[in-house]
Amino acid sequence: MNQFLEGLKARRSVRKFQDKPVSAETLQTLMEAVQWSPSWANTQCWEVIVVKDPALRERLQATMGKGNPATKAIVSAPLLLVLCAKKDSSGFYNGQVTTKYGDWMLYDLGIATQSLCLTAHSLGLGSVVVGLFDHDAAAKVVGLPAGYELVSMLPMGYPDQSPKAPPRKEISQFVHYDRF
Numbered sequence: 001m002n003q004f005l006e007g008l009k010a011r012r013s014v015r016k017f018q019d020k021p022v023s024a025e026t027l028q029t030l031m032e033a034v035q036w037s038p039s040w041a042n043t044q045c046w047e048v049i050v051v052k053d054p055a056l057r058e059r060l061q062a063t064m065g066k067g068n069p070a071t072k073a074i075v076s077a078p079l080l081l082v083l084c085a086k087k088d089s090s091g092f093y094n095g096q097v098t099t100k101y102g103d104w105m106l107y108d109l110g111i112a113t114q115s116l117c118l119t120a121h122s123l124g125l126g127s128v129v130v131g132l133f134d135h136d137a138a139a140k141v142v143g144l145p146a147g148y149e150l151v152s153m154l155p156m157g158y159p160d161q162s163p164k165a166p167p168r169k170e171i172s173q174f175v176h177y178d179r180f
Contacts, residue, residue, distance in 0.1 A: 007122055012165070014126025015073045017157030022079040026123055030081075030156075033119035039108040040090040046112050049082040049142050059141045060153065065132035070155060073128060077155030081116070082138070084148050085109050109151045116154060126159035 027050065034046055051057055054075070060082070061074040074080060091097055091104030101107075113129055120127045130153040139150040 007118060009165070011118060011121040012126070012163040013128040014157075014159045014161060014163065015070050015128050015155070016160040017073065017077045017126065017155070018160045020078060020158045022125065022157060026125070027079065029123060030116055030119055033115040034112045037108075037112040037115040039111065040104045041093070043086075043090045043092075043108070045086040045090040045105050045108050047084040047086065047148060049084065051080040051082055051142065056141060060133075060138055063134040063138040063141065064130075065134075068130070068132045070128050070130045073155035074130070074153065078157035079125075079155070081154040081156065082142055082150060083109055083113060083116075083152045083154065084139075084142075084144055084150050087147055087149055105149065106151065113152060113154065120156050124158060125156050126161075127154050127156045129154060 031048065034048060035044075037046075039045060051060065057075045057080060060080070061071060064071040064074065085105035085108065087103060087105060088095070088097075089103075089105065090108045091099050091102060097103065117127045117129065131151075133153070135150050138153070139148075142150065144150055
């Protein structure tokens with residue numbers, strides 16, 4: 001089987017981590033994964049905030065949605081990345097939106113997030129993409145300036161669990177040929 005596909009199939013959302021720090025070298029490799037991610041017209045609209053301050057992490061944890069299974073990981077993970085995007089950049093030419101879907105920042109951040117999670121997995125790290133929280137309150141915690149949106153948070157670290165793969169649809173359930 002293809003090595004990349006094997007890694008894609010093996011990656012899981014991890015919410016429990018070992019008490020082992022992530023090295024500066026590993027963090028640099030993760031940031032290279034973002035740097036080299038594709039984006040609309042190479043706009044690279046992403047911004048990444050590495051949150052180390054425990055007090056800030058607790059404040060971010062307080063923004064989590066009720067029942068979010070990643071709530072503890074915001075504080076307990078050795079590494080917390082906050083992914084943000086510059087608005088009105090991706091999907092725009094000459095200041096004008098160019099697609100039916102408007103701002104493509106979420107699309108570009110999705111690509112960068114996938115790059116981060118797969119690179120983390122390849123380095124022996126676990127990660128979970130967190131999206132259920134009060135985005136505006138979290139943006140205030142990290143001092144996000146106007147013109148940007150806080151999109152997601154990614155707790156990362158060396159896994160202290162091995163989640164099983166969730167069920168997947170059969171390919172025949174989502175692939176269509178020539179017409180829907």
